[in-house]
Amino acid sequence: MDILSNIFLCKNEEDCEKTPYYGTMPLVLSHISALEYWLSVRRGSRSFVRVSRARSLLSSVPSRSSEKVLGPWWLARPLHVIVAGQEQRRPSSEFVCHVWSGPLPKGSVLDTQNGFCVCSPELCFLQMANSLSMVELIMLGFELCGTYDVSDGDVRECQPLTSVAKLSAFADKMHGVNGRKNALAALKQVVGGSASP
Template identity: 40%
Template sequence: MDIVIGYESALAYWRSVGLGFLHDSKARRRATLRAQKALAVEEKPQLEGGNFRPAGCGLPVHTLVGKDVLRTRTKSVTSSVWATLPERSIIDAGMGFLMSSPEFCFLQMATRLSLAKLIQLCFELCGTYAVVDDGSSRERSAPLTSVTKLRAFVQASSNAPGRTKALRALYYCMDGSASPMETVLTMLLCLPYGLGGYGIERPQLNYQVDVPSSMRSVTDRAYCKADLCWPEAKLCVEYDSKKYHLDPERQESDSRRRNTLVVLGFTMMVVSRGQIADGGAFNRLAKQIAIQTGKRLRYRDPGFTRKHLALRDELLETLHEAE
């Protein structure tokens, strides 16, 4: 019996596996047809062989069923009803497990998460990192999906639960974040006042700045990457991660890269987790960035500060200090 997996279990799976498990459009179409047949079976899903399950999936495994009477809640399996599957929404994970795609998982999680957490998840799925169980992260070679792909999938899923919230979250999401703290920093700076952000113009994430051939003699590289970059304002903002503090080679490379950006005329600002966690320090940082980018801040206190601190605490609550 095929088992269709979704929600938190699908998210845990995609945080555990590599890009090779995404499969192409034809394979997704075949897997979705299999999954639709599995949802039509008049039998409650259950795990076999000592609760054997896909990579990353803890217990209970969250499954999808076609009817309310087939829902189950045991130590091994819990389920939700999803009678009609969106096109190409399922991927064959092998061994009889049919996995919700990253796009379908995002739509499902819109019914579980707050708007801020959903935006944060969107950045992760469209970025080059994955959050793991202890709140730390691991690097990905490429994103699982993109804002464009997510939006197309959600828009095509008419009348699906969570669709309205998912589309709203996508309005604020960006491609290219390389770490959870880059995501937090971007959200705190750029979300609108009503959501607790400072409403600053969105930067380019991990933006490539090419070194002109005329400057190659004074640099050691052909280009530089900047965490958050406002190219027109010639401003780069970098998150100073503790993850690399003990790596002298990485520190040396970062130092040379930042020096190169300064030579190219960019203003460099470096942000620590301490600055993000300190309300007063972050407020000063936001004002400095606003000046550099030509943004006039017009928030009203004390209401805005309460919203901002609530947003900060929500975004940081599950992230490990080592980031």
């Protein structure tokens, strides 16, 4: 069982369609920042809500005030976030903006309920497929699907963040997205439930 199978999700479609954001829309952590986030919260209980209209969140323009709202103080700066287009990108020491024009299926963006959203482990894996070598990507697949945590330098037991089946199904349907081919190739070498690196 992976962590996300036990999270709070919308009870019905009507609840999912409601937008609980007022004022500044929360930014969406992506790429290396999303990965760092997921690896840092593997232990303990967390509650997430699936964002059904994730594309609307990408229209936010990152700013210093966004960083204060964003909140995950323990993550390395600059924070990597996804935005809808070139017009939302801003030169900044606080943010690296990645334009995401690919699809965002329901469940690919999760609201942490702490003032920011994060790409799902499945979307994050696909994003990382563009910057990691094949060996590194295979290792990441083992870590995301494994029952071990090495975030503090020691190997500790934890629940998997996702499964090989979920990663493969997600990548398979993301036609035309950069990294898809590498992700699918790497996943052929990944076995779920590994207890150590």
